[in-house]
Amino acid sequence: DAGVTQSPTHLIKTRGQHVTLRCSPISGHKSVSWYQQVLGQGPQFIFQYYEKEERGRGNFPDRFSARQFPNYSSELNVNALLLGDSALYLCASSLVGGDSNQPQHFGDGTRLSIL
Amino acid sequence: LAKTTQPISMDSYEGQEVNITCSHNNIATNDYITWYQQFPSQGPRFIIQGYKTKVTNEVASLFIPADRKSSTLSLPRVSLSDTAVYYCLVGGSGNTPLVFGKGTRLSVIA
Known part of the structure; x- marks a missing residue:
């Protein structure tokens, strides 16, 4: 089975531009989460979506937005890019159902560099 | 979400068993303990992932004492390819976001 896939793998943008990152979850997974990981730090939670609804939001500005599609894939959008947005953006999916504690499975991320 | 504390770094020689201990004093009753490995x-x-006592799979074992305030990830006979950052997290089931700390940087030496 394919794991979580993210595109593009690398991206270079300039300050002020916007960017769209894409994520396809593992087949059958209905929950998708986005994380930002800057160099030397652990991933930081940005958003979680489940059944196309936002279920959680981390401490990120409104320039960050996301959505989940009927096929459970997801997009992360970032507007008015700043130098500090340079990071590895990770998507994770999980099989959510009942009281199960299903772990999240990560893609290998999109490396975003802002010039 | 419960906060975790783990060593910043560890060194080990190839072939040795490595144990990484994580403290999570404020773990909630429903929280599970999950470990992740990350390469650059x-x-x-x-x-x-485990809830109590001991869990073993093909790559690691997880030991959780009765009070669940800590856990130990055990990697048997490490190799150079086990050099990575290891994160301990509590809570974070499929419905809740994961809260990562800085992890433990394990360096395996030949």
């Missing part, structure tokens, strides 16, 4: 420029990879 890759996403975290799920290693093992």
Whole structure:
């Protein structure tokens, strides 16, 4: 089975531009989460979506937005890019159902560099 | 979400068993304990998850004492390819976001 896939793998943008990152979850997974990981730090939670609804939001500005599609894939959008947005953006999916504690499975991320 | 504390770094020789201990004094009754491994420029990879006592899979064992205020990830006979950052997290089931700390940087030496 394919794991979580993210595109593009690398991206270079300039300050002020916007960017769209894409994520396809593992087949059958209905929950998708986005994380930002800057160099030397652990991933930081940005958003979680489940059944196309936002279920959680981390401490990120409104320039960050996301959505989940009927096929459970997801997009992360970032507007008015700043130098500090340079990071590895990770998507994770999980099989959510009942009281199960299903772990999240990560893609290998999109490396975003802002010039 | 419960906060975790783990060593910043550890060194080990190839072939040795490595034990990484994580403290989580404020773990909630419903929280599970999950460990991830991350290589540079890759996403975290799920290693093992447990609730109490001992869990073992093909790559690691997880020991959890009765009070659940700590846990130990055990990697048997490490190799150079086990050099990575290891994260301990509590809570974070499929419905809740994961809260990562800085992890433990394990360096395996030949």
